[in-house]
Amino acid sequence: xxxxxxxxxxxxxxxxxxxxxxxxxxxxxxxxxxxxxxxxxxxxxxxxxxxxxxxxxxxxxxxxxxxxxxxxxxxxxxxxxxxxxxxxxxxxxxxxxxxxxxxxxxxxxxxxxxxxxxxxxxxxxxxxxxxxxxxxxxxxxxxxxxxxxxxxxxxxxxxxxxxxxxxxxxxxxxxxxxxxxxxxxxxxxxxxxxxxxxxxxxxxxxxxxxxxxxxxxxxxxxxxxxxxxxxxxxxxxxxxxxxxxxxxxxxxxxxxxxxxxxxxxxxxxxxxxxxxxxxxxxxxxxxxxxxxxxxxxxxxxxxxxxxxxxxxxxxxxxxxxxxxxxxxxxxxxxxxxxxxxxxxxxxxxxxxxxxxxxxxxxxxxxxxxxxxxxxxxxxxxxxxxxxxxxxxxxxxxxxxxxxxxxxxxxxxxxxxxxxxxxxxxxxxxxxxxxxxxxxxxxxxxxxxxxxxxxxxxxxxxxxxxxxxxxxxxxxxxxxxxxxxxxxxxxxxxxxxxxxxxxxxxxxxxxxxxxxxxxxxxxxxxxxxxxxxxx
Amino acid sequence: xxxxxxxxxxxxxxxxxxxxxxxxxxxxxxxxxxxxxxxxxxxxxxxxxxxxxxxxxxxxxxxxxxxxxxxxxxxxxxxxxxxxxxxxxxxxxxxxxxxxxxxxxxxxxxxxxxxxxxxxxxxxxxxxxxxxxxxxxxxxxxxxxxxxxxxxxxxxxxxxxxxxxxxxxxxxxxxxxxxxxxxxxxxxxxxxxxxxxxxxxxxxxxxxx
Numbered sequence: 001x002x003x004x005x006x007x008x009x010x011x012x013x014x015x016x017x018x019x020x021x022x023x024x025x026x027x028x029x030x031x032x033x034x035x036x037x038x039x040x041x042x043x044x045x046x047x048x049x050x051x052x053x054x055x056x057x058x059x060x061x062x063x064x065x066x067x068x069x070x071x072x073x074x075x076x077x078x079x080x081x082x083x084x085x086x087x088x089x090x091x092x093x094x095x096x097x098x099x100x101x102x103x104x105x106x107x108x109x110x111x112x113x114x115x116x117x118x119x120x121x122x123x124x125x126x127x128x129x130x131x132x133x134x135x136x137x138x139x140x141x142x143x144x145x146x147x148x149x150x151x152x153x154x155x156x157x158x159x160x161x162x163x164x165x166x167x168x169x170x171x172x173x174x175x176x177x178x179x180x181x182x183x184x185x186x187x188x189x190x191x192x193x194x195x196x197x198x199x200x201x202x203x204x205x206x207x208x209x210x211x212x213x214x215x216x217x218x219x220x221x222x223x224x225x226x227x228x229x230x231x232x233x234x235x236x237x238x239x240x241x242x243x244x245x246x247x248x249x250x251x252x253x254x255x256x257x258x259x260x261x262x263x264x265x266x267x268x269x270x271x272x273x274x275x276x277x278x279x280x281x282x283x284x285x286x287x288x289x290x291x292x293x294x295x296x297x298x299x300x301x302x303x304x305x306x307x308x309x310x311x312x313x314x315x316x317x318x319x320x321x322x323x324x325x326x327x328x329x330x331x332x333x334x335x336x337x338x339x340x341x342x343x344x345x346x347x348x349x350x351x352x353x354x355x356x357x358x359x360x361x362x363x364x365x366x367x368x369x370x371x372x373x374x375x376x377x378x379x380x381x382x383x384x385x386x387x388x389x390x391x392x393x394x395x396x397x398x399x400x401x402x403x404x405x406x407x408x409x410x411x412x413x414x415x416x417x418x419x420x421x422x423x424x425x426x427x428x429x430x431x432x433x434x435x436x437x438x439x440x441x442x443x444x445x446x447x448x449x450x451x452x453x454x455x456x457x458x459x460x461x462x463x464x465x466x467x468x469x470x471x472x473x474x475x476x477x478x479x480x481x482x483x484x485x486x487x488x489x490x491x492x493x494x495x496x497x498x499x500x501x502x503x504x505x506x507x508x509x510x511x512x513x514x515x516x517x518x519x520x521x522x523x524x525x526x527x528x529x530x531x532x533x534x
Numbered sequence: 535x536x537x538x539x540x541x542x543x544x545x546x547x548x549x550x551x552x553x554x555x556x557x558x559x560x561x562x563x564x565x566x567x568x569x570x571x572x573x574x575x576x577x578x579x580x581x582x583x584x585x586x587x588x589x590x591x592x593x594x595x596x597x598x599x600x601x602x603x604x605x606x607x608x609x610x611x612x613x614x615x616x617x618x619x620x621x622x623x624x625x626x627x628x629x630x631x632x633x634x635x636x637x638x639x640x641x642x643x644x645x646x647x648x649x650x651x652x653x654x655x656x657x658x659x660x661x662x663x664x665x666x667x668x669x670x671x672x673x674x675x676x677x678x679x680x681x682x683x684x685x686x687x688x689x690x691x692x693x694x695x696x697x698x699x700x701x702x703x704x705x706x707x708x709x710x711x712x713x714x715x716x717x718x719x720x721x722x723x724x725x726x727x728x729x730x731x732x733x734x735x736x737x738x739x740x741x742x743x
Binding site for chain 2: 103105106107108109110112171176178179182184185186187209210211212213214216217218221224228229230231232237238239240243247250515516519520
């Protein structure tokens with residue numbers, strides 16, 4: 001893949017063969033294993049999404065019947081949430097760069113790390129197996145709400161089991177990162193000298209650790225209920241469906257921050273590098289990650305404003321939800337302030353970072369509409385929610401993921417992609433994204449409910465724009481991926497530090513050697529973003 | 535790990551780090567607590583909703599057997615704690631004997647559990663059986679939670695016993711020594727958790743009044 005572009009042995013060259021990869025305990029190889037699998041599943045999820053949009057191109061039936069549509073949106077959700085967004089940044093870039101950024105050669109438990117990847121693959125096979133093996137895939141939506149999920153004849157148990165195993169994988173990765181950050185920082189790197197990406201992974205890991213077990217046991221209860229026919233959650237036999245929703249969102253809301261926090265970390269890396277200036281408000285950004293992790297644990301009820309909760313409960317959850325906006329806004333303001341008076345170098349990663357700030361802010365503000373009790377009653381279960389969710393998750397975490405990819409590809413493979421094509425791909429991707437999701441916001445306000453395979457004629461035009469947007473988005477996506485692959489294979493070799501960054505990972509050769517460093521890494525004197533000598 | 539560049543970092547992830555492995559175990563125990571925490575939450579909600587049914591159903595449980603099992607587990611926690619001290623002092627033989635006693639006690643626990651469960655099943659008090667189907671929703675929830683919680687706990691007992699078995703093997707092979715006994719400590723931590731969960735399960739399921 002990367003033939004002799006330098007004299008040392010890099011981690012690609014160290015060993016050869018499939019087994020040297022799938023049984024590797026090198027964090028860099030595991031990170032890449034995740035990258036290849038995550039991109040694959042992402043493309044599966046995109047395909048399902050495009051199929052849904054195709055069905056919604058015109059009113060009435062276009063390509064699939066209602067039951068298939070239900071199964072497709074369920075699988076789209078499960079694949080995108082559990083196989084793409086949750087593991088995306090931590091498992092790929094966290095695995096690859098966390099040890100390098102803190103100046104060590106691996107995570108604390110390398111074998112456990114490999115086990116996490118295997119669990120991830122087993123979970124993925126189970127999740128997709130229900131589709132590929134010809135059994136009926138679940139049709140409940142990714143939330144598996146009872147009582148439908150215990151009554152439907154589709155293969156819910158298998159999908160739920162997949163989610164359980166994927167949760168386990170996520171827990172072990174989080175555990176590994178926390179211990180690594182505590183034990184393996186290079187001498188002289190105190191917590192307040194860590195890069196902000198590491199801080200965000202630290203906060204994320206804690207959420208993974210403290211929230212995921214709850215969904216694990218809840219999903220097991222669903223399986224048990226289906227198997228034994230006990231009224232745990234089914235109201236027809238004495239259960240309480242709202243209790244399920246509580247348990248589900250106790251995990252799944254913090255999980256939103258598992259998805260978002262690493263993206264914040266990526267942005268906090270990109271902006272100082274491409275404005276050649278220290279980050280504005282380092283401590284504020286670092287601690288706001290922890291604040292989001294903490295407050296984010298206490299807002300799950302805002303998914304259930306219309307499910308039947310006490311007035312006091314709803315007001316509490318609404319207020320807590322608004323509180324999340326504070327640490328999030330602190331981050332946004334600090335990022336924008338970082339750009340001020342910087343020597344800005346407009347490169348593809350920065351474009352993704354800027355798009356992130358714009359799309360995530362828009363998505364976040366639309367979230368306030370849903371966090372307020374009165375407006376939520378109107379917007380609940382409409383396309384507004386779908387639009388909001390995709391703006392924060394895809395426009396947020398997705399863009400940060402691709403920004404990170406453009407940022408670190410030269411480090412991982414030692415070669416540069418074509419910048420011009422990357423910029424063009426970004427523009428198409430960005431336009432397609434807004435064409436795809438902005439009409440959903442409008443449709444939601446017009447009152448179109450979500451999760452239906454069909455709609456009334458008056459919703460036709462925005463739906464059509466949205467579907468065409470999905471084609472634009474896919475065009476940009478394929479161009480971007482093609483360009484990256486070409487760059488990785490044939491691009492111009494880069495040196496250690498093509499972006500002129502002060503972070504530790506740029507002090508080592510690209511691609512890094514097996515043991516990560518060929519000399520003792522130097523911590524920048526004035527903190528992790530000290531650009532005063534540049 | 536090969537170091538092709540000839541440079542070795544002082545803080546390597548491949549160094550032995552007893553502190554790290556203990557920290558990892560503590561974090562894992564947090565997740566276990568939360569796993570059971572979800573069940574305790576469900577238990578709490580349904581007990582509040584069906585207080586009388588839970589009380590009535592709990593009388594079916596054998597308090598004598600539950601108490602015996604509590605004592606058995608507490609003693610086993612003591613033996614494993616003692617085995618850690620033994621290995622710390624370099625007494626390999628005593629450490630192994632104490633670990634074997636811990637496994638033996640875990641087996642006693644499982645045998646008693648087996649008799650308890652089979653008595654319930656014999657009376658038809660298992661989901662799907664006749665007597666169970668005749669119960670009120672509250673009572674059936676109680677029994678379901680009883681089986682689910684004690685079943686999950688029993689699974690942890692088995693995993694813990696296997697873990698201790700590994701520790702015995704490694705102590706025998708001198709891979710665990712007075713200088714390097716973090717695996718024994720971790721087995722101990724895990725076993726204490728198994729014990730602790732039971733300390734909560736016992737009053738919640740057996741001693742309702």
